[in-house]
Amino acid sequence: MAESYRIEGALNEPGHLLGFASIGLLVLLLVAAFQSGIETGPIRPGTGTVLLGVYVMAWGFMFLASYFYSHKSFFFRALIWVCERLSFPASRAMALFYFVLAFVVGGATILAGLGLL
Numbered sequence: 001m002a003e004s005y006r007i008e009g010a011l012n013e014p015g016h017l018l019g020f021a022s023i024g025l026l027v028l029l030l031v032a033a034f035q036s037g038i039e040t041g042p043i044r045p046g047t048g049t050v051l052l053g054v055y056v057m058a059w060g061f062m063f064l065a066s067y068f069y070s071h072k073s074f075f076f077r078a079l080i081w082v083c084e085r086l087s088f089p090a091s092r093a094m095a096l097f098y099f100v101l102a103f104v105v106g107g108a109t110i111l112a113g114l115g116l117l
Helices: 016-035 047-069 074-085 094-113
Strands: 005-007 010-012
Touching: 016 047, 016 074, 047 074, 047 094, 074 094
Parallel strands: none
Antiparallel strands: 005 010
């Protein structure tokens, strides 16, 4: 039987399918970026750089989802745990900061990959 927990008034779900799908998406994007030929050193225009930017932005969206839906999956709860215990200042709102940070860095990487930056 699946175990459920109650935190902050919401019934936590195990969310195995959502969690593994989220992790799978991140792995897929990272592998696609490496297969497309990203290189160490300065950022150069190319498909690999664009995919790397999408990968970084996907991490940001995972943190955003964890802020609102941490009760839906073990993976989102783990990301919130990082925000609440390993961040400074330690708070749930750090998930929003990480989202904005990943969105800006990923967006800049995508623009550089397209040759616009």
